[in-house]
Amino acid sequence: MNLKVILATYKSIGYQLLGLALVGLGIIGIVLPVMPTTIFFILALACFTRSSPKLAAWLLNHPRYGVTLRHWQKYKVVPVKAKWFAGIGMSLGFIVLLLCAPPWWVLLLVACIEIAVMIYLLSRPSKYLAM
Numbered sequence: 001m002n003l004k005v006i007l008a009t010y011k012s013i014g015y016q017l018l019g020l021a022l023v024g025l026g027i028i029g030i031v032l033p034v035m036p037t038t039i040f041f042i043l044a045l046a047c048f049t050r051s052s053p054k055l056a057a058w059l060l061n062h063p064r065y066g067v068t069l070r071h072w073q074k075y076k077v078v079p080v081k082a083k084w085f086a087g088i089g090m091s092l093g094f095i096v097l098l099l100c101a102p103p104w105w106v107l108l109l110v111a112c113i114e115i116a117v118m119i120y121l122l123s124r125p126s127k128y129l130a131m
Contacts, residue, residue, distance in 0.1 A: 012051040019047030019055060036089060038082055041065050042072055049073075078124040086121055090114045
């Protein structure tokens, strides 16, 4: 067997396993209000797009998240509701982190990451404009 074929197979399996783990985290996010859901499904879609058209189609046709994922994939749209939930969830998570009294550098690191994520989310369109 060719080494390229073997590596491609392992790469595909790796993407599928990572995608399934991300779907699992997204499902946990459905239950836990401070944990995001959609971002894990978006990352899972990226993995499945590279490894399994069947699993990618499953996510894209999901009754609840399919439309959001299709809009993300085609137009990089993040709905206003998702931006609000992300902001509230990150704020609540940061408050909990503050209550745990971590080292200052952890607070700084988390704050920088959350600010960067919010800047990115706010820079994305909230609706796609059909032309």
